[in-house]
Amino acid sequence: MQSNPIQRHSRFLALVAAASFGLSACTTIGTPGATHTTNDADRRYLAEIALKRWSDEAARLFLVSARVFDTAARTGQCEPSRSTTGFLLDSDQNLPSNLREEARLLGLQSGAPRIIAVAPGAPAAEAGLMPGDRVLATTAGQPEHSGQLTIRRDDTEFKVTLTGRLTCDYTVQLEPETEIGAYGYFNGIHVTYGQARAFPDDAMLAFVVGHELGHFVSGHPFIRLGILSGTAAVDVAVTKGLLTAASQLALRPTWRREELEADRIGLLLARQAGYDADRILEAWPTYAAAAPERVKRGWFADHPDMAERYAALSAILGAQAGKSQQAK
Numbered sequence: 001m002q003s004n005p006i007q008r009h010s011r012f013l014a015l016v017a018a019a020s021f022g023l024s025a026c027t028t029i030g031t032p033g034a035t036h037t038t039n040d041a042d043r044r045y046l047a048e049i050a051l052k053r054w055s056d057e058a059a060r061l062f063l064v065s066a067r068v069f070d071t072a073a074r075t076g077q078c079e080p081s082r083s084t085t086g087f088l089l090d091s092d093q094n095l096p097s098n099l100r101e102e103a104r105l106l107g108l109q110s111g112a113p114r115i116i117a118v119a120p121g122a123p124a125a126e127a128g129l130m131p132g133d134r135v136l137a138t139t140a141g142q143p144e145h146s147g148q149l150t151i152r153r154d155d156t157e158f159k160v161t162l163t164g165r166l167t168c169d170y171t172v173q174l175e176p177e178t179e180i181g182a183y184g185y186f187n188g189i190h191v192t193y194g195q196a197r198a199f200p201d202d203a204m205l206a207f208v209v210g211h212e213l214g215h216f217v218s219g220h221p222f223i224r225l226g227i228l229s230g231t232a233a234v235d236v237a238v239t240k241g242l243l244t245a246a247s248q249l250a251l252r253p254t255w256r257r258e259e260l261e262a263d264r265i266g267l268l269l270a271r272q273a274g275y276d277a278d279r280i281l282e283a284w285p286t287y288a289a290a291a292p293e294r295v296k297r298g299w300f301a302d303h304p305d306m307a308e309r310y311a312a313l314s315a316i317l318g319a320q321a322g323k324s325q326q327a328k
């Protein structure tokens with residue numbers, strides 16, 4: 001019997017909800033959707049949705065970060081010392097472990113690694129690589145390093161030689177947590193899946209990446225040591241584990257000042273990279289509402305409260321607008 005469109009639609013929504021539940025609960029529950037479905041077709045369908053959602057966000061984070069990093073490198077705001085050829089492989093995604101296992105069991109990522117993102121203007125783009133291309137072989141140790149790649153596109157195979165270009169020496173990774181947050185840790189910028197999903201506008205993502213980059217390039221000591229702290233709960237837990245309560249309290253005014261500095265860099269970098277800075281302020285109420293504990297913690301907070309950060313960002317944009325008015 002054919003189901004009517006409404007039945008099909010509600011079944012689809014239920015599956016999507018189950019898929020997102022499976023992914024969002026990935027750290028505590030086993031297989032995505034396993035408790036919600038009864039047959040392999042549904043299971044496969046759910047895993048495909050979860051995998052696509054994850055890959056879409058990983059690709060978006062990769063592309064936005066590439067643009068922010070290139071801007072920072074071009075304008076002397078970071079030391080360009082890491083080679084990149086500008087593409088992301090599906091095999092290089094930091095998949096949540098249950099999703100990785102499910103994808104493996106269902107053969108969803110079988111075959112040669114597939115390119116899921118190519119940064120515009122990067123060596124990979126100039127060589128004509130495109131999302132969907134499979135990398136059959138490489139002479140480079142890492143995909144981001146220079147070397148010759150053997151590519152399969154549909155039924156054809158060809159070779160390209162890529163020469164890496166230098167950019168900021170930081171890695172960027174999408175993390176499985178569903179809390180809204182991002183943090184800098186050693187030389188890595190980590191953005192949660194929850195953060196990416198909550199803010200589909202690239203401007204906010206650029207700001208978040210720029211904020212963490214701001215901590216690094218400003219030499220904020222705790223970030224450098226990998227102790228502090230971004231905006232994620234996970235990060236606060238790391239901080240708490242490594243510092244005594246007393247030293248945390250003593251350091252808070254410094255942390256708050258550093259946060260405002262990182263905000264400033266993030267905002268200006270996002271704008272220099274071509275994103276609409278007003279969108280960041282427009283998204284701010286959602287950001288604040290999604291993190292009520294950050295608003296409430298007052299002077300115990302290791303971040304300034306969200307209203308203070310908003311006021312500081314508005315003042316920066318206002319001052320810049322004033323300057324450009326005078327210039328006219």
Ligand SMILES: [Zn+2]
Nearest residue numbers: 229230259262
């Ligand atoms: Zn921060």
